[in-house]
Amino acid sequence: MLKKEARKLYRQKRLDLSVQQMSKMDDLMLIQFQSAGVPFLHSILSYWPIEENNEPDTHLFTEYLKFRNPELKVCYPVSDFSSLTMQAVVTDIDTPFLKTELNIHEPDSRDILLPEHIDLVFVPLLAFDTNGYRVGYGKGFYDKYLASVRPDCIKVGFCYFGPVDKLDDLHEFDIPLDIVVSPDNTYVF
Template identity: 50%
Template sequence: MTKKEIRTIYKQKRLELPERDRLKLDDLLLINFQQLWFDNVHVVMSYWPLQTMAELNTHIFTDFMAFRMPGMQLAYPVIKQGNMEAVVVDDDTNYQLNKYNIAEPVDGTIIVPEAIDMVLTPLLAFDSNGYRVGYGKGYYDKFLAMCRPDVLKIGISYFDPIESIADVDEFDVPLNICITPNQTYEF
């Protein structure tokens, strides 16, 4: 299947999940996430989940990491002039919705991609080789290409992998790990 076909199918599949099922799946995802050990992770980039797209609750993962790794810096993406930047956030950060209705920090310190140790990467689906299908704008692939080669790229999905994405290209950056309710995949 192509990325466009996958986007259509998996957007619908996720929207069809009842909220109570998504809450149970979030719990299973967190249990699998808690099995991972993150040595030398100090700076994490996550993203604000889109309720309208039935995205999983990323806050449970970042809350767990903040508890487990005191002093961890958390950053969220901000889209500026067609590029994505990482902005450090804390409990006092204010957010506003961008043109995609994604909450972004209003102000804060921009952190260079090379300083990030882990990126929680949004996705609609992923394949058995670790490639992901996002929303199709390419922001994350461009950003991940600027990160250190050893940055930990983690996807989290309600669904198991598809066999392959037919139109993976040279600019697509694969994940290192993808967590599902049933299993953790390493690539």
């Protein structure tokens, strides 16, 4: 399957989900994630789910990790659309978030944590294949960022649906995920 086809198909499948269906699947994914055996972490890069895109509720997974690791540094991305890059900004309970014109919530802070200090990254996706490659929104922000993290940084995606067999149009800069959590399974690559 081509990324463009998967992007269109799975974006629509996600938009067709009801709030009740998503809530149930988010709870099931949290159970899967809790069973995944994620090691002790010092820092993560999460992201604020875009409600208009029916994205999985990453707040559940972030809060679970914060509960397990009280000293955890939680970062959120701030994007630069002119260079298609992003930075991880450290947040706390008092950090305000601003909603951009693209419905992305970004922290209103400039306390940047360098990529080599991130232990785990939650990576948004619309679909993924059986080799851990994902279909995102098509701008390449995360693949560029993931190219700069440590090799042992854990890359995790959350998807309401199972994998497609294979994405046929991968590029040399596509970086596979280590784990994808769905309501029914945890895929480890």
